Amino acid sequence: MAKIVFLGTGGGRIVVLNQFRATGGIILEISGKLLHLDPGPGALVRAKQYGISLRRLSGVLISHCHPDHYTDGEVVIEAMTLDKKKKGFLIASKAVLEGHENYRPVISPYHLEKLGFYQALKPGESVKVEGLEILGTPTRHEEPTGIGFLIKGEKTFGYTSDTEFFPELPDFFRDADCLVINCLRPRGQTWPEHMDSGGAKELIGKVKPKLAILTHFGMKMLRGVAERETRWIQEETGVKTLAAKDGMQVEF
Ligand SMILES: [Zn+2]
Numbered sequence: 112m113a114k115i116v117f118l119g120t121g122g123g124r125i126v127v128l129n130q131f132r133a134t135g136g137i138i139l140e141i142s143g144k145l146l147h148l149d150p151g152p153g154a155l156v157r158a159k160q161y162g163i164s165l166r167r168l169s170g171v172l173i174s175h176c177h178p179d180h181y182t183d184g185e186v187v188i189e190a191m192t193l194d195k196k197k198k199g200f201l202i203a204s205k206a207v208l209e210g211h212e213n214y215r216p217v218i219s220p221y222h223l224e225k226l227g228f229y230q231a232l233k234p235g236e237s238v239k240v241e242g243l244e245i246l247g248t249p250t251r252h253e254e255p256t257g258i259g260f261l262i263k264g265e266k267t268f269g270y271t272s273d274t275e276f277f278p279e280l281p282d283f284f285r286d287a288d289c290l291v292i293n294c295l296r297p298r299g300q301t302w303p304e305h306m307d308s309g310g311a312k313e314l315i316g317k318v319k320p321k322l323a324i325l326t327h328f329g330m331k332m333l334r335g336v337a338e339r340e341t342r343w344i345q346e347e348t349g350v351k352t353l354a355a356k357d358g359m360q361v362e363f
Contacts, residue, residue: 113141113266114362115289115324118150118157120355122273122295123329127179132328133157133357134179137291142264144169144241147187149272154183155190161358165190169241173203174272175250175257176214181207185222192225200240201229205256214254234258234283248283250274252304261287266363269320273327275303276310281317289363290320291355293327297340300331308332308340316348322363326355 118135121127127134135157136149145167147154158165168191173181184207191199201223206214208223208231223229230238232247233256239245248259252273259272261284269287273295274280284290296302298309306314308325315323323344328337337354345352353361 112362113139113264113268113289114360115139115268115291116161116163117326117355117357117359118154118161118163120326120328120357120359122179122293122327125330126328126333127152131330131333135183136180137270137326138163139262139268141262141266141268142242144243144264146170146172146262148172148260148270149174149180150183150187151179152182155186157357166193168199170200170202172245172260173201173207173218174259174270175204175252175254176206176211176217177254177273180272181217184218188218188222188225196225197227198225199227201226202232202238202240202245202260203229204254204258205231205233206254207231211256231256232258246283249279251277259283268363269318271306271314273305275305276313281314284314284318284320287318287320289322289324289361290315290318291324291326294325294332294337294340295327295329296331297336298343308344312344312347315344315350315352319348319350321351322361323350323352324355324361325352
């Protein structure tokens, strides 16, 4: 049984900067390994709030170089490596590790030194680490090197990260048992390079995961709108679809 804990479900500047929803990322437990995806602002505090010991982490994944996805990366790496140096791994977009055009590297050499292993992944590349296979999936987003993840262990877990829908995207998530989609806005309220629930419905309808979960909500998805949109997606696709809440735990 694999498990997810949402340490945050906020997206978009207004929600993130006002902390209308938390922004600590996602904890994934799979094949006995604990991973932290996109440790944004408050990841350390939310982990404590929701009873997750970051010392148990095996790895950290950072999808792209926007602050709501990386700001707590270094403290989470410190927590992961508190008991033992040269432990754990970091998989990230190229800009997170090396910088790119308007982005600088966001994990210091001091923190990379603490890790057992780190690697930048390009879309379509995969790496085997700690008994898991991790594939970088493509994105269309402001950060040009940004990736999502398909993580294969006892179950297969997909995470789109921030991207708009595009026709090639479903192919990368075909095998997902559980697919988590960063969905900023409701259907019909398209914002370039971000997902709205119309795009999420297309993706879910094509991938047909056993379970789909929307998260990373902007203002227009709060006050019950995300729940309305997931009910609509579920009716249209026949796929069980949830709207994430801060602290929500889901087994799959
Ligand atoms: Zn972003």
